[in-house]
Amino acid sequence: MSYVLRHHPEEIGLTVNENGWASVDELLDKARKYGKNIDRKLLEKLIEEGGGKKRFTFSEDQQYVRATYGHSIKVDLQLNPKTPPKVLYHGTAEKNLSSIIEKGLNAQSRNFVHLSVIEYDAHEVGSRHGSVAILAVESGIMHRDGYVFYQSESEPGIWLTKEVPPKFLNKL
Numbered sequence: 001m002s003y004v005l006r007h008h009p010e011e012i013g014l015t016v017n018e019n020g021w022a023s024v025d026e027l028l029d030k031a032r033k034y035g036k037n038i039d040r041k042l043l044e045k046l047i048e049e050g051g052g053k054k055r056f057t058f059s060e061d062q063q064y065v066r067a068t069y070g071h072s073i074k075v076d077l078q079l080n081p082k083t084p085p086k087v088l089y090h091g092t093a094e095k096n097l098s099s100i101i102e103k104g105l106n107a108q109s110r111n112f113v114h115l116s117v118i119e120y121d122a123h124e125v126g127s128r129h130g131s132v133a134i135l136a137v138e139s140g141i142m143h144r145d146g147y148v149f150y151q152s153e154s155e156p157g158i159w160l161t162k163e164v165p166p167k168f169l170n171k172l
């Protein structure tokens with residue numbers, strides 16, 4: 001689901017609109033043709049439980065589904081800018097540190113840099129990449145300086161921003 005709705009809908013021939021929405025019927029149909037036998041009930045369960053995180057959401061009429069963060073495909077989730085907490089956290093691999101300290105955090109292949117409200121969550125995110133390093137982000141000061149932040153619509157502990165220049169980063 002993450003792979004298709006965030007990164008490669010074309011792989012199963014799925015249409016994702018400019019706001020990231022895919023038709024539920026089409027998703028189930030294309031997934032079935034791809035050999036993944038998912039019905040609506042299982043999809044609902046996936047969206048509710050999603051491996052501990054709310055990664056997807058249904059549209060109000062329940063006919064469409066989208067990933068709520070993490071995209072590399074160009075989508076406009078129509079999120080409203082919001083004032084972030086004073087400090088947010090980012091977990092990364094130790095091996096990325098020298099580059100991050102020099103260039104800052106950038107979104108790499110995704111549309112946004114992903115930041116966590118809780119340091120422990122940043123640790124979990126970073127450990128996906130190897131030996132972990134945690135950075136504290138001066139999000140309050142960044143916001144005051146005009147940087148725009150968004151909060152995930154389904155996971156309030158995840159914040160999104162386009163970049164974090166080095167001067168706003170502190171290695172913990």
Ligand code: HQG
Pocket residue numbers: 002053055070091092093096097099100103104105106107108109110113114125126129158
């Ligand atoms: C690093 C998951 C070198 C960055 C997670 C990270 C998250 C740099 C990696 C969400 C750099 C990109 C996103 C620079 C950034 N030089 N490395 N200048 N700037 N990086 O996977 O934040 O579980 O694209 O530190 O939980 O790890 O899938 O981003 O290590 O919320 O729902 O480049 O994906 O969500 O890695 O993860 P990623 P991320 P799910």
